[in-house]
């Protein structure tokens with residue numbers, strides 16, 4: 001029989017909110033803590049800021065009485081299980097763990113003997129044991145593994161993925177000691193189908209970084225191939241499709257205008273930062289970052305060439321950028337390459353307009369680009385000298401883009417199958 005826990009989830013974003021809802025759905029009493037007052041107010045009114053959590057699910061969880069939200073650390077005193085899901089950004093290419101530290105300090109004020117502390121935020125190997133453990137010991141006098149359970153369990157959620165959710169994505173668990181692993185496995189098994197135990201927090205931390213470094217490096221591989229395939233006159237998308245028919249030994253990755261989101265551009269740098277402290281570089285990661293970071297400039301250069309081919313200069317040309325988000329069907333702008341691309345085009349004198357049905361902002365920092373509001377129209381497409389498909393949102397109709405765009409540069413293969421002399425792909 002599963003023990004119902006009193007859970008505190010710290011950080012109610014893409015990772016913490018689905019977790020809080022799922023744990024409450026499994027019968028645990030959950031309090032979600034976030035310092036963002038506006039976010040807490042919205043959540044209390046059953047308005048979800050995260051695409052993967054529907055308002056109606058939030059409403060149901062709130063109505064059950066098992067889920068509540070607060071911005072006051074004084075409200076988490078009755079918790080026995082703390083799950084930390086706060087951001088782990090980079091500051092000047094160095095891991096910035098200030099939010100993890102702040103969350104650990106909050107936990108330190110509430111942790112009692114026999115409790116459990118789980119870190120889910122992505123971080124470099126060693127964080128749980130070498131940073132969280134001593135900080136909690138200092139704050140509470142409690143020592144893991146004897147006095148409480150300390151665990152690292154990476155979140156692998158893929159926002160917007162219709163096939164894999166929190167429930168059916170296997171969960172990696174690395175407890176400090178067997179009892180911590182047992183307790184965490186029991187907790188997660190109450191709302192996740194499969195758990196996979198590893199021997200300790202470091203192996204779990206490394207598993208997450210291996211996954212994201214693998215993506216980062218392979219995306220860089222196809223991005224570099226896209227650059228030379230253009231010069232070789234090869235349709236790389238077709239080659240990727242062909243290679244993907246191999247039922248073993250190949251996993252497809254696709255090129256794009258750059259990498260974005262909280263994970264892929266950030267997490268591998270956590271690992272390379274850690275490796276550099278050993279006295280040598282992690283060359284794969286550094287090379288991949290160099291290639292991926294170059295992509296927005298490469299796209300801007302291709303745009304210039306495509307205009308040049310019809311005797312136009314970038315300066316003074318109207319360019320419409322479709323999609324700002326880093327990923328299809330999400331409104332998440334974190335680390336999106338779109339603003340870099342837009343600023344690059346503007347620095348060459350382009351008059352940029354952009355459209356994104358998912359992104360709520362109206363202005364891009366350091367840019368005069370104009371937001372096109374409402375539905376994308378044929379007139380808007382036809383008014384541009386060139387249309388750049390930056391994000392392949394499913395709301396975009398490729399046929400309409402091909403029919404009305406005067407010249408189209410598609411960085412995502414949205415227009416696959418719509419061959420036309422005025423349509424070009426990355």
Ligand SMILES: NC(=O)c1ccc[n+]([C@@H]2O[C@H](COP(=O)([O-])OP(=O)(O)OC[C@H]3O[C@@H](n4cnc5c(N)ncnc54)[C@H](O)[C@@H]3O)[C@@H](O)[C@H]2O)c1
Pocket residue numbers: 010011012013014015016033034035036039085086087088099100102103106120121122123155156157158159262263
């Ligand atoms: N977004 C993803 O797809 C994803 C996937 C897997 C792992 N991760 C990792 O999970 C972690 C969280 O990412 P996210 O996307 O959920 O971030 P997010 O920005 O969506 O949400 C984080 C929340 O934490 C809150 N917060 C900040 N400091 C806090 C504190 N001291 N106490 C409590 N709450 C605090 C913020 O106000 C914010 O609402 C990161 O380490 C990230 O790398 C993210």
